[in-house]
Amino acid sequence: MSEQSVQLIAVRPPVTSDKPSWSDLWAQYNAFYGRIGDTAPTARGFGVARSLIDGVKTMCEARNVMDVYWHTQSDNAAARLLYDRLAQNTGFVVYRMRISP
Secondary structure (H helix, E strand, O other), X not given: OOOOOOOOOOOOOOOHHHXXXXXXXXXXXXXXXXXXXXXXXHXXXXXXXXXXXXXXXXXXXXXXXXXXXXXXXXXXXXXXXXXHXXXXXOOXXXXXXXXXX
């Protein structure tokens, strides 16, 4: 049998000094997954979301990415009208359970 080493990590509550590292990590995570955020209320209705989605689609086609998904609020009727024309609603609803310390 071969000998295995075990590495342990310590988990602690976050502290203020962690924010710069986590902010950078979160930005990289969002960039990796192509998260683009919301359209500003004053820009809605001018094709901004459609242009962003078309841009993502073009980038994916160039890189042979075969699947893209996104989340939206169930009551975001205006966005969902657009999304229903561009993609398939998979029917998933996201649930989140908050755990109190």
